[in-house]
Amino acid sequence: MSGGVAHAPAGGADCAPVLRERGQREVFCGLTGIVWLHRKMQDAFFLVVGSRTCAHLLQSAAGVMIFAEPRFATAIIEERDLAGMADCHDELDRVVTRLLERRPEIRTLFLVGSCPSEVIKLDLAKAAQRLGTQYAPQVRILNYSGSGIETTFTEGEDACLAALVPEMSALPAGSPTELLVVGALPDIVEDQFMRLFAELGVERVGVLPARRACDLPPVGPDTLFLIAQPFLTETAMALENRGARHLEALLPFGAEGTTDWLRAAAHAFGVDDMHFNRVIAPGRERAKRAIAHSREKLEGKRITFLPDSQLEVPLARFLATELGMVPVEVGTPYLNRRLVGRELALLPAETRISEGQHVDRQLDRVRADRPDLTVCGLGLANPLESEGLSTKWAIELVFSPIHGFEQAGDLAELFARPLRRRDVLRV
Amino acid sequence: MQLAVWTYEGPPHVGAMRVATAMEGMHYVLHAPQGDTYADLLFTMIERRGKRPPVTYTTFQARDLGKDTAQLFQDAARDAIERFKPQAVMVGASCTAELIQDDPAGLCDAMNLPCPVIPLELPSYQRKENWGAAETFYQVVRHLADQSIRPRGEGRKLANILGPTALGFRHRDDVIEVRRILDALGIDVNCVAPLGASPADIARLGAADFNVVLYPETGMEAARWLEKTFGQPTIRTVPIGVGATRAFVREVAALAGVDPAPALDGDGSRLPWWSRSVDSTYLTGKRVFIFGDATHAIAAARIAQDELGFVVCGLGCYNREFARELREAAALYGVEPLITDDHLAVEDAIAAASPELVLGTQMERHIAKRLRLPCAVISSPVHVQDFPARHSPQMGFEGANVIFDSWVHPLVMGLEEHLLTMFREDFEFSDDAGASHLHAGAPKAAAPQQALAGDTIDTLWTEEAERELKKIPFFVRGKARRNTETFAADQGRAAIDIATLYDAKAHYAR
Numbered sequence: 001m002s003g004g005v006a007h008a009p010a011g012g013a014d015c016a017p018v019l020r021e022r023g024q025r026e027v028f029c030g031l032t033g034i035v036w037l038h039r040k041m042q043d044a045f046f047l048v049v050g051s052r053t054c055a056h057l058l059q060s061a062a063g064v065m066i067f068a069e070p071r072f073a074t075a076i077i078e079e080r081d082l083a084g085m086a087d088c089h090d091e092l093d094r095v096v097t098r099l100l101e102r103r104p105e106i107r108t109l110f111l112v113g114s115c116p117s118e119v120i121k122l123d124l125a126k127a128a129q130r131l132g133t134q135y136a137p138q139v140r141i142l143n144y145s146g147s148g149i150e151t152t153f154t155e156g157e158d159a160c161l162a163a164l165v166p167e168m169s170a171l172p173a174g175s176p177t178e179l180l181v182v183g184a185l186p187d188i189v190e191d192q193f194m195r196l197f198a199e200l201g202v203e204r205v206g207v208l209p210a211r212r213a214c215d216l217p218p219v220g221p222d223t224l225f226l227i228a229q230p231f232l233t234e235t236a237m238a239l240e241n242r243g244a245r246h247l248e249a250l251l252p253f254g255a256e257g258t259t260d261w262l263r264a265a266a267h268a269f270g271v272d273d274m275h276f277n278r279v280i281a282p283g284r285e286r287a288k289r290a291i292a293h294s295r296e297k298l299e300g301k302r303i304t305f306l307p308d309s310q311l312e313v314p315l316a317r318f319l320a321t322e323l324g325m326v327p328v329e330v331g332t333p334y335l336n337r338r339l340v341g342r343e344l345a346l347l348p349a350e351t352r353i354s355e356g357q358h359v360d361r362q363l364d365r366v367r368a369d370r371p372d373l374t375v376c377g378l379g380l381a382n383p384l385e386s387e388g389l390s391t392k393w394a395i396e397l398v399f400s401p402i403h404g405f406e407q408a409g410d411l412a413e414l415f416a417r418p419l420r421r422r423d424v425l426r427v
Numbered sequence: 428m429q430l431a432v433w434t435y436e437g438p439p440h441v442g443a444m445r446v447a448t449a450m451e452g453m454h455y456v457l458h459a460p461q462g463d464t465y466a467d468l469l470f471t472m473i474e475r476r477g478k479r480p481p482v483t484y485t486t487f488q489a490r491d492l493g494k495d496t497a498q499l500f501q502d503a504a505r506d507a508i509e510r511f512k513p514q515a516v517m518v519g520a521s522c523t524a525e526l527i528q529d530d531p532a533g534l535c536d537a538m539n540l541p542c543p544v545i546p547l548e549l550p551s552y553q554r555k556e557n558w559g560a561a562e563t564f565y566q567v568v569r570h571l572a573d574q575s576i577r578p579r580g581e582g583r584k585l586a587n588i589l590g591p592t593a594l595g596f597r598h599r600d601d602v603i604e605v606r607r608i609l610d611a612l613g614i615d616v617n618c619v620a621p622l623g624a625s626p627a628d629i630a631r632l633g634a635a636d637f638n639v640v641l642y643p644e645t646g647m648e649a650a651r652w653l654e655k656t657f658g659q660p661t662i663r664t665v666p667i668g669v670g671a672t673r674a675f676v677r678e679v680a681a682l683a684g685v686d687p688a689p690a691l692d693g694d695g696s697r698l699p700w701w702s703r704s705v706d707s708t709y710l711t712g713k714r715v716f717i718f719g720d721a722t723h724a725i726a727a728a729r730i731a732q733d734e735l736g737f738v739v740c741g742l743g744c745y746n747r748e749f750a751r752e753l754r755e756a757a758a759l760y761g762v763e764p765l766i767t768d769d770h771l772a773v774e775d776a777i778a779a780a781s782p783e784l785v786l787g788t789q790m791e792r793h794i795a796k797r798l799r800l801p802c803a804v805i806s807s808p809v810h811v812q813d814f815p816a817r818h819s820p821q822m823g824f825e826g827a828n829v830i831f832d833s834w835v836h837p838l839v840m841g842l843e844e845h846l847l848t849m850f851r852e853d854f855e856f857s858d859d860a861g862a863s864h865l866h867a868g869a870p871k872a873a874a875p876q877q878a879l880a881g882d883t884i885d886t887l888w889t890e891e892a893e894r895e896l897k898k899i900p901f902f903v904r905g906k907a908r909r910n911t912e913t914f915a916a917d918q919g920r921a922a923i924d925i926a927t928l929y930d931a932k933a934h935y936a937r
Contacts, residue, residue, distance in 0.1 A: 024503065025486045029462025049428075051522035051551060056437040057465045063810075075428040079552040082526075091428040098430060115460040115523035118489075148462025149489040149523070360510055379467030379479065386477030 012345035013353055018335060023358025026379050027308060027333055028061070029148030030156025031114060035062045036399065037160055037209070038071045040184045043107040044213045046072040047099065048146070049092065049124060050114030071106070073099070077116055088122050089130075096131055106139060108213035110160065113145035140167065140214065152333040154231040154309045154398060157184060161208055164216060165238035171220030178204040179265055180217060180244065182236070183229035186401040187211070193404060196262060199279045202269045208235070219244050224268050226261060228252060228403060231310035233336045250342050251314040252403045253411060254322040255287035283405030290409025291322055294416035299324035301372040301419065307331040307357050308377055308394040315397065316351070317343040323412055327351045328371045331362065373419060392418050433770045433790060435745040435808060439549035440521045441466050442559025446567065447517055448480040448593035452625040453567075454513035456504045458496075458524035458531055461486040473811050474594055483507035485524075497529045501538060508540060515571060515626035516540065517563065519547035543626065545570045557644040557720065557746050560592055564621055565648040571626050576633035578657060584614045584683040587635040587659075590646025591622035596723070596807040597821045598622060601641060604823030605666065608676060611690040614683050633657045637682055641665065641822065643722055644746060667726035669698050669734055669827045696824035698831045702735055710835065714906065716741035716782035718765065718773055718791055719806025721749030723821070725756040727786050727805045730830060732760065741765065741780040743773065770794070781905040784838060789813075799901065801837035887915065889924045896928065910935045
């Protein structure tokens with residue numbers, strides 16, 4: 001489905017060769033997704049089966065949330081488990097039993113695989129099945145992998161949502177067409193989109209993940225889905241396997257991206273063009289006005305993205321087309337042309353696209369390019385700042401509301417702020 | 428399997444990173460899966476380092492497992508040495524690589540690398556971060572110390588300062604204070620290690636006459652080996668607190684055969700007078716619960732009792748390696764030693780002890796916040812605010828000044844305490860206001876169902892007694908409730924009325 005959007009101008013970055021790199025990668029593993037997923041799904045608990053390293057990562061990433069009785073924990077594998085002195089499955093049953101006794105409000109429990117659990121070939125899928133029958137119908141027990149060997153940062157959300165897809169009930173054949181919005185969005189953003197769909201006259205809209213994991217929307221051949229995040233490769237395939245159809249669109253970043261994304265749904269649901277324009281005009285105008293505040297700071301500035309979350313390509317598109325920034329290199333941990341192909345086409349032809357990472361070589365390129373702003377992880381941000389390069393730390397883009405019309409100004413401001421700060425400091 | 432939300436210590440390879448990052452000219456090649464690089468940001472963010480930690484991770488992924496991860500490791504090691512040109516390289520495995528059983532040491536042997544290679548065996552499924560740091564530092568010293576260099580034994584005495592690492596609680600400023608003391612005594616510093624030391628510096632450790640171990644958790648293992656190998660005696664007293672610092676000065680002076688006076692006279696220690704001045708009188712007998720790493724917890728207990736006049740009502744540590752030392756200390760204060768790495772057990776112990784002040788780690792800070800108790804941080808693990816810009820040692824006489832200020836700050840000030848006790852219904856000085864100089868203590872944002880520590884009333888209480896209890900200032904109410912209930916149980920009273928409350932008060936009167 002083309003969604004009726006005009007084709008990209010010739011000479012975008014979609015045909016340019018992609019620099020594919022292997023080597024040392026400075027990225028998070030998929031376990032990090034738990035930090036925001038557990039806030040979104042209020043009745044779910046995430047139990048990582050892993051090592052002390054996994055627990056340490058989670059507390060380093062989650063910071064203060066550890067103390068608000070968070071709905072995640074780690075079952076730390078110990079030497080007894082490895083030496084075969086304790087049966088891993090018995091141990092897991094014991095831990096899960098203790099956990100569910102302590103937290104009776106849990107309706108969905110995710111057993112999350114890690115590098116250690118996968119290397120020792122601990123079959124968590126089987127464990128989820130076994131425990132699932134034991135605790136049905138109170139608790140649904142599912143499994144996915146958030147390990148570093150399988151997943152990079154936001155791919156943890158992809159794996160988690162893909163595990164939910166088989167649990168969605170079947171939308172009976174011949175039902176009226178339903179829209180499904182896929183990707184964990186901040187509640188405020190989700191509500192804004194729901195209001196817009198209602199105004200457009202798109203009435204039946206489900207979201208994945210739902211705020212309560214036990215309220216999953218149905219899915220079937222009469223489902224059309226929009227992805228709200230670019231990193232949902234597995235989830236999109238799982239939905240297609242259940243007959244749902246993907247609506248291709250830009251991702252809802254900025255005025256243009258959000259318009260295109262909404263229009264894809266509006267077209268598919270036969271919404272009249274005039275009506276569409278009327279509904280989105282106020283939000284679109286507000287977004288453009290809000291973006292304009294940062295334009296002066298960002299226009300003509302050169303930006304490099306180091307790979308982190310797969311948000312790099314759509315965000316580079318937003319900064320290039322809506323703020324006049326010049327993308328130098330756009331690195332992404334994984335490039336799925338089906339999901340971000342339209343974004344690629346809108347990037348300037350000379351943009352260097354890279355997939356994967358060899359961190360030292362990539363830093364050499366950053367030093368040679370000397371962009372005005374480098375988007376990177378927290379392990380690299382301060383070291384680059386101390387070399388005189390301005391940075392924007394990438395994780396904030398995953399932890400802040402940035403989608404949709406009303407957040408377009410905030411999104412632009414996230415990039416403008418480090419540059420403004422650099423200019424105001426006199427020390 | 429152990430169910431854990433929070434862990435006081437990271438895995439042992441993080442301890443190895445702390446040693447590598449502390450040093451100059453050292454590189455660590457770590458066999459680890461993609462994602463383990465998260466540990467970099469402990470150094471770049473919490474400690475605000477402006478350089479990447481000198482760690483190359485192989486970052487293997489699933490698709491590499493079927494192939495030759497050993498080759499991946501060798502390539503990473505070769506590239507790292509070529510790019511960074513370290514004087515020495517440490518090699519080891521993280522928890523996942525330990526399972527795939529590539530042997531970093533053996534792999535390097537076959538490579539003929541152009542610099543010394545220090546293989547690390549860090550059992551991830553039994554040991555933790557501090558042990559990892561101690562073992563790593565020991566291996567570095569054992570591999571690099573030149574055994575032909577011996578203590579010179581004449582002229583000005585030379586000392587090594589051992590134990591400070593990257594990501595150590597106040598290590599940066601402690602070293603400055605200890606150097607100042609040695610300088611006043613006319614003792615030269617041969618080497619501070621691992622913090623700031625290069626492999627070349629480590630090679631010359633043998634030249635010193637003796638070793639000062641600042642942090643047994645990370646430095647004692649290496650010190651023992653140096654003692655055995657070079658006959659260098661070890662100063663084991665940790666100079667945290669005025670008394671401990673004086674003892675440290677005398678011990679060092681005796682060992683070096685110098686006069687301790689220059690370091691003791693006009694020592695700049697304000698704590699004794701601050702503590703004796705009348706506005707500190709209200710600190711007398713305040714009950715304090717102490718938890719952290721063993722070294723800081725034991726030192727804090729001594730300061731609390733001997734230098735501030737507190738009563739130690741709980742003492743514990745999370746590192747089992749030092750359980751013996753902690754038990755001995757707990758015996759001094761007549762409290763049950765708490766040796767655990769389970770923060771829920773610590774929380775229970777704090778709630779049961781009803782202290783008026785908690786001294787602990789970042790964890791205890793959160794526990795205290797939940798129980799609405801004053802708290803100060805004395806030990807790792809800590810957040811970014813405990814790597815301050817200003818000079819803030821824990822050691823030496825200046826460290827004692829810092830400690831006095833930071834421990835007393837969270838307490839409601841003396842006069843305010845009097846007013847709270849006199850005007851219990853005061854609308855501004857009430858439970859909902861907290862201490863006036865601590866805006867963060869104002870619990871307005873707390874969830875309504877969150878009870879105060881000591882607000883959950885047993886059915887034993889009459890309504891009248893319950894109301895009376897609520898008039899007692901919140902920071903001592905928990906203790907009053909517990910004392911009253913204990914008293915009622917001892918006396919076999921079936922109900923707690925106002926009379927019981929005041930009988931108990933008289934019984935426990937200080």
